[in-house]
Amino acid sequence: MLRMTLPALTGLLLLTAGCSRMPSIPNPLDLVAGPSVLRVEPAPTPGTIPLLRNGQTLSLAVAEFTDARPGPRGRKIGDIKATVTNMHGSEMALDQDVTSTLSTAARGQLAADGFRLVGVGEPADFRLNGVIKAFSLNIGGRDERVIAVEATVREGKSGDVIWSGVIGETDDRYAGVTGNSRATITEYLGEGVAAFAGKLSAAVRDSIAKSYPRTIAAGQSKNISTVPGVTTLHAPASRDEPVAGVRVPAPMAAPLATPHPTPPAAGSAVGYVSVYSTPARAKVYVGDVYYGVAPIKIELPIGVARFGFRLDGHKPAAEKVAVRRGEVTELEVKLNK
Structure with missing residues (x-):
């Protein structure tokens, strides 16, 4: 029979009472010094x-995205200028590289949509790579979320570009009377990453279906032009080989006639400028005309265009850009306070 002295019994009772009043174990991310860290796994x-x-099913090799954001890169994604429950510091960061966060989300959605993912060094029907142009989350009077990735789909064997474009996901919101917490911010950013991955997968599927309309069953492919936030830089065209055993007749010769000059196609003397700003969502002007907020792609007549940039709390900026026929020119600008 176990016997316990009075002092030992008293100590045990005090220890038990103390344990009942111990605080719960905090989230380890709340204890990280410096920037407030988020884990995003949509x-x-x-x-x-x-x-x-x-x-x-089609095999697809998805390379790890590269980070081409203007300014300092790394895990920092924004600033905190409002009170956030369970978070400390004035900077927002991820617990892993931005490239890993977006690459993992893209692979997960593409696999869910039926692609058989393979390694970048393995044979594949198609290959996808992405260049991150913007990824930020700023918390203040209004929360602002910006994601922009330039994606390229290539044919697996030849390496020919099938489609390229910019996948953009931008949003802003008012946190409400209760304000933000780590959970609400993590959810908000996760929704943006998931939306980006969905748009990317839709664009990849549609570009492949349009490139091989006779040999690839499209299923429920979504037209790129109907996906909000997707800007096409290189449009897909049919790459199907002629069907075996089907003879394609040669075109008939046109009757001789007096030649007439062919009028230039409407809109042929234009080029494009893809605009990115740090911080994101700067207002973009060409001359005195307001076009929208960065990141944005603008079609302009060829020649020299004068761009202006404005953002509350920052000094205005201006740039001149040469717009070339049929080409896409990238313009990155950093606004100073």
Whole structure:
């Protein structure tokens, strides 16, 4: 029979009472010194009917995205200028590189939509790479979320570009009377990353379906032009080989006639400028005309264009850009306070 002295019993009772009043263990991320750290792991949305070639799913190699954001890079993604429950510091950061966050989300959504993912060094039907142009989350009077990635889809064997474009996901919100907490901010950023991955997957599927309309069953492909936030830089065109056994007749010779000059196609003397700003969402002007907030792609007549940039709390900035026929010129500007 276990016997316990009075002093020992008293000590045990005090220890038990003390344990009952111990605080709960805090979230380890709350104890990180310096910037407030977020972990973003959005789940992919339910997949659509996969693209098929000869009854087989398509293989896709997705390279790790590269970080081309203007200014200092790394895990920092923004500033905190308002009170946030369970978070400390004035800077916002991820617990992993931005490239890993977006690459992982993209792979997850593409797999959910039926692609068979393979390594970048393995044979693949198609290959995808992405260049991160913007990724930020700033917390203040209004929360601002900006994601922009230039994506390129290539044919697996030849390496030819099938489609390229900018996937943009921008949003702002008022946190409400209760304000922000770590949970609400993490959810808000996760929704943006998931939305980006969904737009990217839709653009990849549509570009492949349009490039091989006869040999790839499209299923529920979504037209790129209907996906908000997707700006096409290189449009897909049919790459299907002629069907075996089908003879394509040669075009008939046109009757001789007096030649007439062909009028230039409307809009042919234009180029494009993809504009990015740090901080994001600067107002973009060409001359005195307001076009929108960065990041943005603008179609302009060829020649020299004068750009102006304005953002509350920052000094105005101006740049001149040469717009070239049919080309896309990138313009990055940093606004100082």
